[in-house]
Amino acid sequence: MSGRVQITVARSAGFCPGVKNAIDKVLELSAQRQKTIYTLGPLIHNKQVIETLREKNILAVKSAAEIKEKGAILVIRAHGIPPEEEARIRALDLEVVDATCPLVKRVQENIRAHAAKGYATIIVGDKDHAEVLGLMGYTAGRGYVVSGPEEVAGLPSLAKANIVAQTTQEPEVFQAAAAAARAVAAELNVSDTVCNPTKQRQTETVEFSKDADLVIVVGGKNSANTARLFQICERLARRAVHIEKEDELTPEIFKGARRIFITAGASTPTWMTDKVLDRARELTGRREHPLAEALTFAWKLFITGSLYTAVAASALTYVCMKLQGVPVSGKLLLMAGLFAFSLHMANRAVEKGAAAPDRARQLLFVRYRAQSRFTALLCGALAIFLSAAFGWKVFLATVFFWGVGMLYPYKLPLGLEKFGNFPASKDLVTALGWAFMCAYAPGLWYKGGMSDPTQLAAFFAFLLVFTRSVLFGVSHAHSDMIVGRENFYKAAGPRLTYFTLFSIFLLLAAVLVTLKGAGWRADLAAALLTGMLYYLGLLLFFFLGRIPERITAETLIDTQFLLLALLAHTVN
Ligand code: SF4
Numbered sequence: 001m002s003g004r005v006q007i008t009v010a011r012s013a014g015f016c017p018g019v020k021n022a023i024d025k026v027l028e029l030s031a032q033r034q035k036t037i038y039t040l041g042p043l044i045h046n047k048q049v050i051e052t053l054r055e056k057n058i059l060a061v062k063s064a065a066e067i068k069e070k071g072a073i074l075v076i077r078a079h080g081i082p083p084e085e086e087a088r089i090r091a092l093d094l095e096v097v098d099a100t101c102p103l104v105k106r107v108q109e110n111i112r113a114h115a116a117k118g119y120a121t122i123i124v125g126d127k128d129h130a131e132v133l134g135l136m137g138y139t140a141g142r143g144y145v146v147s148g149p150e151e152v153a154g155l156p157s158l159a160k161a162n163i164v165a166q167t168t169q170e171p172e173v174f175q176a177a178a179a180a181a182r183a184v185a186a187e188l189n190v191s192d193t194v195c196n197p198t199k200q201r202q203t204e205t206v207e208f209s210k211d212a213d214l215v216i217v218v219g220g221k222n223s224a225n226t227a228r229l230f231q232i233c234e235r236l237a238r239r240a241v242h243i244e245k246e247d248e249l250t251p252e253i254f255k256g257a258r259r260i261f262i263t264a265g266a267s268t269p270t271w272m273t274d275k276v277l278d279r280a281r282e283l284t285g286r287r288e289h290p291l292a293e294a295l296t297f298a299w300k301l302f303i304t305g306s307l308y309t310a311v312a313a314s315a316l317t318y319v320c321m322k323l324q325g326v327p328v329s330g331k332l333l334l335m336a337g338l339f340a341f342s343l344h345m346a347n348r349a350v351e352k353g354a355a356a357p358d359r360a361r362q363l364l365f366v367r368y369r370a371q372s373r374f375t376a377l378l379c380g381a382l383a384i385f386l387s388a389a390f391g392w393k394v395f396l397a398t399v400f401f402w403g404v405g406m407l408y409p410y411k412l413p414l415g416l417e418k419f420g421n422f423p424a425s426k427d428l429v430t431a432l433g434w435a436f437m438c439a440y441a442p443g444l445w446y447k448g449g450m451s452d453p454t455q456l457a458a459f460f461a462f463l464l465v466f467t468r469s470v471l472f473g474v475s476h477a478h479s480d481m482i483v484g485r486e487n488f489y490k491a492a493g494p495r496l497t498y499f500t501l502f503s504i505f506l507l508l509a510a511v512l513v514t515l516k517g518a519g520w521r522a523d524l525a526a527a528l529l530t531g532m533l534y535y536l537g538l539l540l541f542f543f544l545g546r547i548p549e550r551i552t553a554e555t556l557i558d559t560q561f562l563l564l565a566l567l568a569h570t571v572n
Contacts, residue, residue, distance in 0.1 A: 005284040007260045008208060012201040013218070013273045016266035018078040018101025018167075019044050025099045026058050026075050038067055039075045040089070041130055044267035045223035047244065064089045073097060079130040080104045082137020103167055103195040104131055108138045110191050114162035115140040119189060122146060122155065124177040125166025129224050132166050148173050152180035161185035167195040168225035168266065170202060170232065197266065198225065205229055205263050209236035214257035216249070217242045218276050219265030226265025237261070245272070246279035254283050299555075306344035312558035313340030313434060315565035316461055320439040322524055322568040323457040326446040331386055336437045338383035339398065343405035343433065346376035380406065390445035397440065401433045427473065427488045431466035435459075460511055463504050467535070468557050470501060474542055475553035498543050505536055527567040534560050 015023065022043055030037050035057070042050050042060040050060065061067060064074060073095045076086065080100035090096050100108075111121050120142040125132040127145040136143045146152050163181050165174040171194050178190045209215050215233040219226030221244060233240035241253055254260070260280060264273045317336040321328050380402050387398035408429055439461045443454030466488075473489035474497065489497045509532055512525045538556060 005254075005258055005260065007262065007277065007280055007284070009273060009277055010201070010204050010208065010261070010263035012197070012204050013262070013264040013268065014270040015044075015268075016101075016195070016197040016201075018103060018195075018197075019267050021101065022075070022078040022099035023049075023053075025097065026053070027056070029073060029075070029097065030056050030058055033073065035073070036069070037073050037075060039077055040064070040081060041077055041079070043075075043077050045220040045226075045265075046267045046269070046272075047220060048272060049267070049269060064092055064094060067094065071095060075099050077130070078104065080108060080134040081130075082134050084137060100134075101167075101195075103197075104134070107135060107164055107167060107191075107193040110193065111135055111138040111143075111162065111164060114189060114191075115142065117160075119160045119162040120144065120158045120185075122152070122158075122161055122163040122177075122181055122185075123166060124148065124163065124169055124174045126224050129166060131168075135164070135166075146177060149176040149180040152177055152184060155181075155184045158185040160187045160189075162189040162191060164191045164193045166224075167193060168198045168228060169194050170228060171199060201229065201263070201266070202232060205232055206236060208261040208263070209233045209240070212237045212259050212261040213239065214254065214260045215240040216253075216260065216262045216276060216280065217264065218244070218262065218273050219268040220244060223265045223267050226268065229263060229265055233261075233263070243276070246275040249276065249279050249283060251283050254280070257284075260284070306341050308555065308558050309344045310337035310341035312561040313337050313438060315561040316434065316464065317438040317442065318565045319528070319561070319568045320457040320461055321442045322571070323460065323528075324439070324443050324447070324451070324453040325521075326442040329442070329445075331389060332442055332445070335383050335386040335390075335398075335441070338379045338386070339402060339437045340434065342376045342378075342380035342383060343402065343408075343430075345372055345379070346406055347408065376406075387441070390441065393444050394441050397436055397444070401436050404429060405433050427466055427469035430469045431462045434465040435462035438465075456511065460508065463508050463511075464535075464560075467501055467504050468560075470497060471538070471542060471557050472554065473497075498539070501539055502543075505532065505539060508532060508535070521571070524568060524571045527571050528564055531560070531564045531567045534563050 026037050026039060026043060037058045039058065039060050041062065043053060043058070044050070061074075067074065070093045074089060075097045077099055078101040086096075086098075115121060115138065121135075121139040121144070123132055123135055123139075123143060123145045124147070125135075125145060126147065132145055136145070144155055146155070161181060161184070163178050163185075165171075171192070174192060174194055178188070178192075181190075182188055205215075209232065215237040217226060217230045217233055217240060219229070219242070221227075221242070226242065230240060230242040239257070241248075243249060262273060262276055262280065264270075314333040314337040317333050318328060320326075321332070384395070384398050384402060387395045408426070435458045439454060439458035440450075443449075443451060443457065447454060470488045474494075488500070492500065509529060512529045512532065538560065541556070
């Protein structure tokens with residue numbers, strides 16, 4: 001097959017927010033409490049992820065009666081449960097943790113409120129699905145489940161009815177059922193409760209399936225939302241297959257397919273979709289040369305091992321020194337590189353193995369987690385040691401910022417929330433740490449205080465690094481890390497994120513254009529302004545194009561610092 005084969009992976013592929021939060025919650029509990037965590041039913045309908053969770057001592061039980069330990073932790077999964085069942089398990093000697101998706105809770109509350117006003121409930125969904133069973137518990141005994149419009153005619157006549165959808169329902173099926181329900185209910189309240197992540201996933205699937213020769217739907221065979229997605233694809237695409245793992249793909253499946261679309265259910269992690277993508281590339285003849293593969297692996301190791309981050313931090317320090325008119329100090333460049341390397345390495349070492357599809361990450365942070373932590377500590381200690389040569393102010397500030405960065409992923413003493421739980425904390429902590437190391441430290445050392453050029457350089461560095469961190473968040477959100485961090489993208493959503501990033505670009509450009517009189521050299525500001533075009537291109541790339549996978553994203557993002565350093569170097 002020729003290289004003209006086009007393979008597109010759905011942007012919406014990967015865990016939905018509800019599933020992601022539930023998984024985050026149990027993983028966090030498992031790490032903090034070091035004991036078996038029970039979930040009421042499988043957390044998600046995906047055998048491979050369930051297997052991974054079982055290895056971490058997170059076990060699914062059908063009912064609370066199966067748990068023999070007193071005080072054990074029992075997690076209510078994203079689908080939710082009926083209120084009577086919740087009351088029953090809360091009365092047992094168990095610690096109950098509710099991971100019901102907020103969007104499912106909203107449906108439960110909708111049903112409860114209408115039921116209290118005398119409305120019967122019609123749920124458009126799968127009658128045996130856990131979410132629907134949970135919703136039925138809120139109907140005050142006056143609930144009916146229909147799979148679609150054709151079953152509505154079988155309902156009794158109702159004086160007042162509230163029709164809702166299972167959150168993963170097809171919007172068209174729900175609307176058709178609602179239209180049919182007008183014939184059986186004298187008064188009908190229509191509550192479209194299909195959740196937005198489901199709508200986005202289905203809209204994208206419809207759009208791409210229409211033009212595809214082949215659609216590959218990845219997800220558990222027992223997952224209702226994956227099955228629904230597959231039905232849509234079967235209807236629209238020339239050919240569609242539903243697989244759980246990449247090894248189900250055969251060369252025959254790809255015969256004659258030029259446009260291939262890969263999508264996945266809400267409970268399919270992106271690392272599984274990535275493996276399917278790799279296998280599809282292999283079977284369509286898009287395999288790379290062994291040398292190219294070896295070089296890619298080496299590059300991944302370089303990026304994954306945080307070395308490129310260290311180079312980027314040194315490059316930004318170089319730019320900030322130039323901006324402030326501080327003589328370039330190799331020791332400071334090294335110190336900044338070690339500082340960034342140490343924190344990056346330490347933070348990555350706490351990432352969970354199931355989120356690591358590629359060999360480079362498996363090699364560095366999963367198999368050698370203890371060694372990664374040791375290296376992070378060693379490099380941090382070296383950065384602090386070097387900082388002592390630049391005066392006590394730089395030394396104390398280095399200790400402070402490094403300490404905050406190291407504590408970021410961990411729970412604080414005295415029952416305080418960990419930094420990582422605060423919205424956008426990851427981006428702010430990273431930007432502050434780098435702004436100090438790259439701009440303040442040189443200024444403090446050479447000028448002894450906070451001169452105007454130092455303040456401006458720090459502001460410049462802060463905004464650039466904040467943008468870097470937010471863009472990482474965007475690419476990580478897409479690549480579906482099992483352990484989520486509270487990054488800006490997660491808190492603000494796509495629109496506000498891109499609005500903020502484009503605003504930051506304008507602000508950075510304005511700083512360079514208008515504030516050069518504050519001690520910055522005009523030719524340097526002009527050179528950096530040229531470099532900002534890369535920044536703009538990067539933003540547009542993320543905003544308009546496909547979000548690249550993690551390694552490519554990190555390479556593209558950190559390259560901007562090297563480019564700025566190169567431009568700063570050309571101005572003498
Ligand atoms: S499909 Fe929607 S409602 Fe259901 S868990 Fe995911 S985000 Fe929540």
